[in-house]
Amino acid sequence: MSIDTSKVATSNSSAAVAKKPGRAGVVANWADERLGLGTAMKKNLRKVFPDHWSFMLGEIALWSFVVLLLSGVFLTLWFNPSMGEIHYEGSYDQLRGVAMSESMASTLDISFDVRGGLLMRQMHHWAAMLFIASMMIHLLRVFFTGAHRKPREMNWVIGCLLLILGTLEGFTGYSLPDDLLSGTGVRAADGFMKSIPVVGTYLSFFLFGGEFPGDAIIPRLYMIHILLIPGLLLALIAAHMLLLVYHKHTQWPGPGRTEQNVVGFPMLPVYAAKAGGFFFIVFGVCALMGGLLTINPVWKYGPYDPTKVTAGSQPDWYMGWPDGALRIMPGWESEFWGTTWSWNVxxxxxxxxxxxxxxxxxxxxxxxxxxxxxxxxxxxxxPRNAPTRTALMVALMTFYGLMWAAGGNDIIAIKLHLSINQITYFMRAAVFIGPVIAFMITRRWCISLQRQDNEKLLHGYETGVIMRSPEGGYSERHLPLDTAKAYAVTARDRDEASYVPVGTDGVDPNGVPAPTGRGSKLRGRLQTLWFADNIQKPTAAELEEAHHHAEHEAHGELEGVSADGHQFDGHHAVEGETLRGDH
Amino acid sequence: MTDARDHESHENDPHEGGSSQNLPDSPAGSAGAVPESAEPIPDPGLPAHVWRPTDVDEAQEKRAERQVAGLFGLSAVCVVLFLVAYFTLDIGDNHDTVAGLGASTVALGTTFGLALLLIGVGIIQWARKLMGDHEISELRHPARSSDEDREATLAALNAGLEESGIGRRPLVRNSLLGAVGLLGLPAIVLLRDLGPLPGDVQEDQEYPGAGLERTVWTKGMRVVRDVVGTPIRAADLEIGDLVNAVPEAFFEVDGEGEHLIEGIELQIAKSKAAVIIVRMEPDEIIVGEGRDNWAVDGVLCYSKICTHVGCPISLYERTTHHVLCPCHQSTFDLADSARVVFGPAARALPQLPLAVDDEGYLVAQSDFTEPVGPSYWERG
Known part of the structure; x- marks a missing residue:
């Protein structure tokens, strides 16, 4: 290394000095002779992790899961998942003497009679929100940047399973206190199950141990919540991490960053420190939220009573979108041969x-x-360099968002003084039309951004410096992008690499006839939709020409000729253009 | 998964051509069909490492060191404060002192959160200012195994299968598959006792009103106000009133003062038998077919359980006689046999036929004439 070490402080002088084996050496030797850690750690201690803020989203999910495990273990020490009826005699005045299940009573005890209990309950709930929200945003990041492509498809599948299991884990968790709000949710879930053709009634009776609500549902949800789903989550998270290490993390293109290498900081010390430090930050944020922000105040809702309900009953936000679908669905039901088909549910x-x-x-x-x-x-x-993919996900997001909004149609109606009927009718159409509009806008938006990238490459970026010529003409000064930035913009595949446009005669430019058959025809059409309108990066020759032109333009400015230049860049028709423009 | 060639530092040579030198050929042809020469801008290679102030200025380095240690020190202070808060602040009585939360919860959360945050911020400050910041480059390898490995694995697999004789002995193989497949049956059958069958519950009548087609309502049972349990006279109700009511059975006690229905049986009974009573001008009522004598002086009684997914219904608008379910906004017209006027519900709320007993109180003529609550397959 050719570093001028004389001016360098100790932070970057990394040469290790061989020493006599100390106590640590003895321990390391003991462990290696039994576990073979030396070989296992050789590569991984300095494994390279690329750095980018968006790679942190999955980390939030991972660390909030750890917070969930820790706070969850604490809660199990006091929580009593029983539906046995008792009269509450704890510290919370307003409910003293009220009949409720032991699970509700022990939730109140955790909240009011265990020091730090309410903190842990709220931390647990906030961490669950964070867990699911960060998984969703992480999923969007992965898809928008193309990180789901080969060889990472299986990790995408694992991630999706984590998301759905996390959602179920959330539902089973917030149902446990057996309060009025969550009981209403379980009541609805019973209705959902009963709508399933053929087996629905049986599923309901088996899950509830008889008629709703029975005395079995809370203990069963508890087992699912603290054993079954967490076990699956742990196994899937381990697989997710192992595949991440095996594939090595994706990276953004840039100088020196290619498909064949991975550039970044080594695991020890920088990445380990940043990731480890980030765990404490996620943990700390959860603790602050748990201590300062009320969530799920079950003492205000009271115990579950099948005859009671509160206005504005809403599930936790991540269950909101199917609830929205349920709200805007027309009330369709059919009866055939004595059987009921509840299409509406x-x-x-x-x-x-x-x-x-x-x-x-x-x-x-x-x-x-x-x-x-x-x-x-x-x-x-x-995202702009895969316009159709980006548009597809934005369309899905729009569908999700509209459904989610429909799940709050009563709140929207009250807050905005609108008619709930009109909101519902609007949503029935919007969930179909909205995604289509979002798709078209996003796709075109991406393509425009691709054009703008090319403009910057060919004509430089807009400096904001306005030049005035002696004749009084104005033009904006453009300067070329610096090489590293320009390289990062061009470091992408041309779509021709994987897409060959097929002419109207069914023959591609190389004279190869397109494959026939319904499947391949559909595929051909979709492929055209996927690629055909994309803007490709300029070739070396185009760039050369543009730079030549830019020099000419600069020369023109010196001569005092007002020229914004764009109409003469070889990409526009110049007929009828006056040299100085009409302005 | 990595090999000895992996670690090569490029950080000090900005002109080294990153992708093209000493790296293997593209594992999957990343350049595609377009020749390399068409690339508009060649890879300038990794940028030169830039020294940070803390690398070259000892004063800055010392300052960063003090910052990091200071953050860790503050974290320790927060832990002490946490312990103080834990042992000094009472909980229980003062559960809404600060922002609707108990002082203990707020103090514990703040000190615990800050203790954690300060450690995290300190470690990251350490990493950013004081740890080596040379980026290093590592080679990737295609996810697939090498051809030799594949062949060796296939050979091993074939040898193993060959030695097991699983291909040569179809009798052994098939009987094993059959036997293992049958093990699925115990796995399913063992779940049978998760709950009783819907039909059996209906037949056995182990508790009052058991089964999806029944409730605790019987002929002559008084309709009483929920919570307090007082019986209701039609004359007690004003036009436009809505009263939440339940069967009198919920309040009946035996000789020793014990409730006849309690605990889970009460919850089940409540989930089906809860009703709403409304009174309106008799000429506003559109009497349903066969329901000529179900009302008493304009007093009507409907199931409170929504036919959509079973939420209790309660929001009543007296001018339109509409009642709205707060869960999914199904709206029912109580003047017109509670038919659905809006929302996702498909069926009208079941109506309870009312009569008056000798003392003038409202009573049920019978149980509901159809199942209450959400639809289900066998409902018919």
Whole structure:
């Protein structure tokens, strides 16, 4: 290394000095002779992790899960998942003497008679919110940047499973206190199950141990919440991490960053310190939220009573979108041969979430099928450089968002003084039309951004410096991008690499006839939709020409000729253009 | 998964051509069909390392060191404050002292949160200012195994299968598959006792009103106000009133003062038998078919349980006679046999036929004539 070490402080002088084995050496030797850690750690201690703020989103999910495990263990020490009826005699005056289940009473005890209990309860709930929210945003980041492409499709699938399991974990968790709000949710879940054709009534009777509400549901949800789903989550998170290490993290393109390497800080010390420090930050934020922000105040709702309900009953936010679908669904029900088909419940709450989840799971495979791309990808794409993919996810997000808003139609009606009927009718149409509009706008937006990238490459960026010529003409000074930035913008594949446009005669430019058959025709059409309007980066020759032109333009400015230049850049028709423009 | 070539530092040579030198060929042809020469801008290679102030200025380095240690020290202070708060602040009585939360919760959360945050911020400050910040480059390898490995694995697999004889002995193989497949049956059958069958519950009648088609309502049972349990006379109700009511059975006690229905049985009974009573001008009522004598002086009684997914219904608008479910906004017209006028529910609320007993109190003529609550497959 050719560093001038004379001016360098100790922070970057890394040469290790061999010493006599001290106590640590003895311990290391003891461990290695039994566990073989030396070989296992050799590569991984200095494993490279690329740095970017967006890579932190998944980390939030990981660390909030750890917070959930820790705070959850604390809560189990006092929580009593029983539906046995007792009369509450704890510290909270307003409910003293009220009959309630032991699970509700022990939740109140944790909140009012265990020091730090309410803090832990609220930390647990906030961490759950953070867990699910960060998984969703992480999923969006991965998809928008193309990190789901080969070889990472299976990790996408694992991530999707984590998301759905996390959602179920949330639902089972907030149902445990057996308060009025969560009991209403469980009541609705019973209705959902009963809508399932053929087996619905049996599912309900088996889950509740008889008629709703029975005395079995809370202990059963408790087992699912603290053993079954956390076990699956742990296993899937371990698999997610192992695959991440095996594939090595994706990176943004830039100088020296290619498909064949991974550039960043080594795991020890920098990445370990940053990730480890970040765990404490996530933990600390959860603790602050748990201490300062009320969440799920079950003491205000009171114990569950099947005859009572509060206005504005809402599930936790991540259950909101299927609830919205349920609200805007028309009241369709059919009877055939003495059987009841509750389309109004079964379609929005059982079929739709299953369908959406299946689509989510299949996205990487659908994309690979359409694009025909079988290459490995380790460099991330900017969302604009895959306009159709970006538009597809924005359309899905729009669908989700509208459904979610429909889930709060009563709140919207009250806060904005609107008619709930009109909101509902509007939403019934909007959930179909909105995603289509969002798709078209996003796709065109991305393509425009691609054009703008090319403009910057060819003509430089806008400096904001206005030049006035002796004749009084004005023009804005453009300067070339610096090389590193220009390289990062151009470091992307040309779509021709995986897409060959097919002419109207069914023959591509190389004279190869397009494959026939319904599947391949559909695929061909989708491929055209996927790629055809994309803007490709300029070639070396185009860039050369543009730079030549820019020099000429600079020369023109010196001569005092007012020219904004764009009409003469070889990309526009120049007929009828006056040399100085009309302005 | 990595090999000895992995670690190569490029950080000090900005002109080194990153991708093209000493790296293997593209594992999957990243350049695609377009020749390299068409790339508009060649890879300038990793930028040169830039020294930070803390690398070159000892005063800055010492300052950063003090900052980090200071953050850790403050964290320790927060832990002490946490302990003080834990042992000094009472909980229980003062559960809404600060912003609706108890002083203990707020103090514990703040000190605990800050103790954690300060450690996190300190470690990251340490990493950013004082730890080595040379980026290093590592080679990637395609996820797939090498051809030799694949062949060796296939050979091992084939040898193992061959030695097991699983291919040569279909009788053994098939009987094993059949036997293991049958093990699925105990796994399913063992779940049978999770709950009783819907039909059995209906037949056995182990508790009052058992089964989806029944409730605790019987002929002559008084309709009483919920919570207090007082019986209701039609004359007690004003036009436009809505009263939440339940069957009198919920308040009946035996000789020793014990409730006849309590605990889980009461919860089940409540989830089906809760009703709403409304009174309106008799000429406003559109009497349903066969319901000519179900009302008493304009007093009507409907199930309180929404036919959509079972929420209790309560929001009543007296001018329109509409009642709205707060869960999913299904709206029912109580003047017109509680038919659905808006929302996702498909069926009208079941109506309870009313009569008056000898003392003038409202009573049920019978149980509901159809199942209450959400639809289910066998409902018919």
């Amino acid at each position: 079964f379609l929005p709450i059982i079929v739709l979430p299953g369908l959406m989840f299946t689509i989510l799971l299949l996205l990487p495979f659908l994309e690979a099928w359409v694009t025909g791309d079988k290459r490995e990808h380790h460099l991330l794409q900017r």
